[in-house]
Amino acid sequence: MSTESLRPASISPDRAGMSGQALQRIDDHLKTRYLDSGRFPGAQLVVYRRGGVAHSSVHGFADLERKAPVKSDTIFRIYSMTKPITSVAFMMLVEEGKVALDDPVHKYIPEWAGLGVYQAGLAPLFLTRPTSRPMQVVDLLRHTSGLTYGFQNRTNVDAAYRTQKIGEIEKAGTMATMIADLAKIPLEFSPGDAWNYSVATDVVGYLVEKISGQPFAQFLQQRIFDPLGMVDTGFHVPADKAHRFAACYAADGKGGMVLQDDPTTSSFLSPPSFISGGGGLCSTAADYLTFCRTLLNGGALGDVRLLSPKTLALMTSNHLPGGRDLTEMSKSLFSEATYAGVGFGLGFSVTMDPAKTLIPGTAGEYAWGGAASTAFWIDPREDLIAIFMTQLLPSSAYPIRRELRTMIYSALIDSNV
Known part of the structure; x- marks a missing residue:
C-alpha cells in the first residue's frame, strides 16, 4: 500500500457530527486573541473525526x-510530543518479547544499580539512602523513576542536572554520556513513590537503541516513519x-514575544x-496526524501495524500507583499537563475524571504537548483527534x-458518549 493512500480525506463538519459555525469560532478566537494581539506568531489547527479531517486551518x-x-506543510519543533513516539517504539520491543515493563532498569544500564535517593548535600558530595525498590522500566514510561529535569528549579538534584546540561537538546554530548552523567546524581525519590516530569523518556530512547541493536533514530525511521x-x-x-521550517519565539512576559531560534x-x-x-x-x-490516526485505529493504519490494540489499551490506562491522579x-x-482528574499512562497523560478537570472531555482520552505550545489529544470514544x-x-x-479543548468539544453536536 502506498503512503499516499494513508492520507485522510477532508469531510464536512456535518458528516463529522460537528458544528461548522463552532469550528469557525475557534479560528476567530485564535486570530483575535493570539495572532492579532501579538501573542503567537502563527498557528495550525487540525480536527479529525469519524474518518476524516473536519477542520484544518x-x-x-x-x-x-x-x-x-504558516502553511499546511510547515515544519515545527514538537519537543515533548516526541515522547509518545518514543514510548510506542519501546512498546514495539515489549511486544517482541525483548523487554518487560517490570524489568529493573539496571538490567540494561548496570552502572545505575547503585543509584540512591537524595538526602542532603550539593554536587558532587551527595548524601543518599537506598531506594525502596529498584527502578523498573515502567517507571521510566510513566515518570515515576525519581529522575528529573534541570528546568524544574526545585532541588539540589535538578541543579546538578543544569550543571551537567543533562537532557538539553543542544548539549554537545550523546545519549551514552547522559546515561553516564546520571549515574553520578541521586534520584529525587524512590521509584514509584511520586510522579516527576523528567528525562526518563530520553532514557527510554537509549533503551530502544540498546535492546534493538539499532541506532535510535534509525529504529524510528525504519519501524515507524517510513x-x-x-x-x-x-x-x-x-x-x-529548511524553507518550510518555522521560527521559534519566547513570550516576553508583556504579552509579546522575542525570537528564540532563527530557522536559518x-x-x-x-x-x-x-x-x-x-x-x-x-x-x-500532517505527519503527526498520521501517527495519531494509527493510535486511534488500535495501533494500525492501512496495512501498517505498529502495536496491537491490547498493547495500546495498556499504554492509555492510568499507571499511577493506587489509581491516583497527578494532583496526588x-x-x-x-509538566505539559494539568493535574486534576488526569493520570498518566505509558507515554501519555490520561483523563480519568472529566468533572475534576473542569474542562469538557471524555474519560480515557489521552494527550501530551510540547514546550513550544504544541499539543494533541486523542479521544477514542468520540473518534476524535485534535x-x-x-x-x-x-x-x-x-x-x-x-x-482549545473547551471549544472543540463544544463543536460536537453528535456525541458518541
Missing part, C-alpha cells in the same frame, strides 16, 4: 522576520526542507549528537490548550 506567520506564512509515510519527521530539518541558523538544521527521545523531533501537523502524585513544578501547532516558549505562557 493555518494562521499568521511561521517566520515573522521574513514574513513567511512505513507510515511520515516524510517530514526527524531529529533535524534537511537543507531541502537553528541547531535543528544539522544532525544532533544528542538524539533526544524526550524532545528532539521536528514534524508537521506529582512533585513537578512544570492537533495544534505553533512555536512559542514556554507552553505555560497562555491557557491555549484549555481553550
